[in-house]
Amino acid sequence: MGHSISEVVMKFGYSRTTISRVYREYRVSGKTSNLRHRCDRKNTLKERDRRRLTRNLKRVRRATLPQIASNFNVGVLTSVTVRTVELTIIDMGFRSRSATRVLLLTARHTALCLAWARQHCHWTIDGWKHVAWLDESRFQLFRADGRVRIWRQTHESMAPTCQQGTVQSDSLQRAVQKRSPPPRTPMDLWTVLQDSRCELPPGYLQTLVEIMPRRIAALLRARGDRTRY
Secondary structure, three states: OOOOHHHHHHHHOOOHHHHHHHHHHHHHHOOOOOHHHHOOOOOOOOHHHHHHHHHHHHHOOOOOHHHHHHHHOOOOOOOOOHHHHHHHHHHOOOEEEEOEEEEOOOHHHHHHHHHHHHHHOOOOHHHHOOOOOOOOEOOOOOOOOOOOEEEEOHHHOOOHHHEEEEOOEOOOHHHHHOOOOOOOOHHHHHHHHHHHHHOOOOHHHHHHHHOHHHHHHHHHHOOOOOOOO
16 A cells, blocks of 8 residues: 655655655666665776875875876876875875974984983983973964875874974964964963963973983984974
């Protein structure tokens, strides 16, 4: 016994539009399901093409999707769309991420860092408690901060080609970003910075002191070069 569209909507809880569309498809094709959803999407790019795409990504990490697709289609008989390239990149484990911010170090800086680490490798936590700590954070009133996005896999965050040089830290950045409304003028920013500095949790500096031995050990292992700290 047949039922009206309204009765089917009430019985199954689907929208009237969905029920009407399924009914029209059934009247035309005699089918009540979409078989396309049962099939896995076939890989458009072969394994050889995927290896070439990986090489292109690692050679130019900062390329946009249209640029990647354009470079990939050079010299091939059958071109692929930007969407196909995007899906293949995601399937290979690549994601668009902000470049890892690390200090800009010259050979001289590295040598000085290594010498400093060797000089302080025997310091205890009690010794670090007598150090005066400075904070050199960067703050901007506008969003254009020059940050770079790159294509990388999960394990490549510290790879040299996935890094962006910086000269300052940002320990207060998160506290300022939580302010609502955000500062709009230099005077507002200065007031927010002072308030945020006073509102840092009591254990903030204590944690900084306690991890210094680990920071020194990591710096020695890197022979004065960049570390994850």
